[in-house]
Amino acid sequence: MKILVTGTAGFIGSHLAIKLLERGDEIVGLDNINDYYDQNVKYGRLQRTGIIDSLEKGPGIPYGKLITSSTNPNYKFIKLNLEDKEAMMQLFAQEKFDAVCNLAAQAGVRYSLTNPDAYMDSNIIGFMNILESCRHYDVKNLSYASSSSVYGLNEELPFSTNHNVDHPISLYAASKKSNELMAHTYSHLFGIATTGLRFFTVYGPWGRPDMALFLFTKAALEGRKIDVFNNGEMLRDFTYIDDIVEGLIRVIDNPPKANPNWNHETSTSSAPYKIYNIGNNNPVKLMDFITAIENKLGKTIEKNFMPLQAGDVPATYADVNDLVEDLDYKPETPVQEGINKFVDWYLEFFGYNK
Template structure:
């Protein structure tokens, strides 16, 4: 297949691109390489796939030095004209949209970034997919859409009408927009609600990165909600395996859907939503203990209240993933943390 993967300088997108390349798909990666966090990490991810980061120019396709079936383009999703030209020229079979402005806390201080990337950018992806005969559009949603829902584990059939951050609202908006296009234009779409992704090459604004950096530098770590947090930490390899299976599994309409069915997340449209999570929530304090054990140091802890936009617990129901795609994430937390700390020490030469 020929697949467009957006967000390939990002954490999940860089791993997905490598997996698709290595299994033989022709892949074009796209990213705007913004400075939301250290661009050196983004460049490092691109270099893993053979992209010469000294040659990157806006709207110029670069051939990988390592993989003949991989090319990269620096482009903003908001750039409708050039995005349309890319779709017309390359004639993709499928699209996986992982590009987005990430982060719950950042959405409290820079809301416009989320509208530009996650709403305007996503409608451009939908329009390009509609007009270029894309066989399947998979896209990143988020576990944050569950918002104030306290029913555990979170199921895709749960109500998600109570988001508590603009980031979450933008992701719920993506799901609604995708359903509309699936129904009106018969465009198969699948949304992926990711649960706390972690692992090597992860984002510097995520807990594992922040904790590891602070402990190694012998600084105190901030522990929110006084440590009373549960997170369904999901290892990057498990996330990517789930995405790959979703890309290969094109959703079909359920003509019997009425809203009264026991399967409310199906639809008359070719539309689907999956949770991708470890299905095994971990106490935040246990997570911190595992990091301390791997590093060999105990952290000083600043115990703080719950931050605005955060939820105390996440826990994924992955029954659909198991039943329909024969897959369940299963990497143990200690294995994932060990791999991250090893990468961190190597990347920063510690």
């Protein structure tokens, strides 16, 4: 297939593009390479796929121009804002995609408290442009990133896609719930098969520098204390990146069909629309997660215990029964294994091994 993957300078998008290329798909990657976090990590991901040959070349990537990878002729990349509607439409008209996987978004719960406009631009206007481009250029297979944060104040565990998600507690979560509603509308009106994936705390090599694993590892190596929120009484369904990518590929290959027998208590619809949780189905105590980092580094990390932050939820836990039943897939990478792989990457990328 010829697939547009947005967010390919990002964590999940870069991994997905590589896996799709390995199996022979033709990929166009898109990202605006913003400065929400360390751009060198983003440039490193682009270097990994042959879009640039050194980190120093990253700032010189031109806007709106397709660049072909030096290592894989089936991979092209374009620096573009999702909210640039005219450029998005031109890209769809030119490339004629078979499928789209939208992973580009303004991420982060806490950042949404201080920079709400960024979420409206990328996650609402940008997603609208994805939907409109699919509509006008006959793309009938759209998968996209949602988030476990949509469960908000829901306290019924494990989180099920059949649960009500009308009580978000951050603008980020509200924007992701909005994406699900917008996608359903386009599935119903225009027959676009849309699948939303509610990701649960994704971690692994090439991860985001604003996430806990990155922050904890960096602090430990620099001999600093780490802030442990909710006094360590947090449960997270940590999901390893390779498991996320496998789930995404299965979704891309199996777009949903309309369900004439749907009802309001299920996550299906009379439109070709589906929502899946993708998590490890095995919540881990935050303190056990930190212990796994300490085990790998061979050192104890000093901790500064803090109250729960605004926008955070104390526990996440994914019900993945639909994923198993529909796609015969269940994430299973153990946390210690995933952390070991991340730390090995971190030490290499930031030069500790030298």
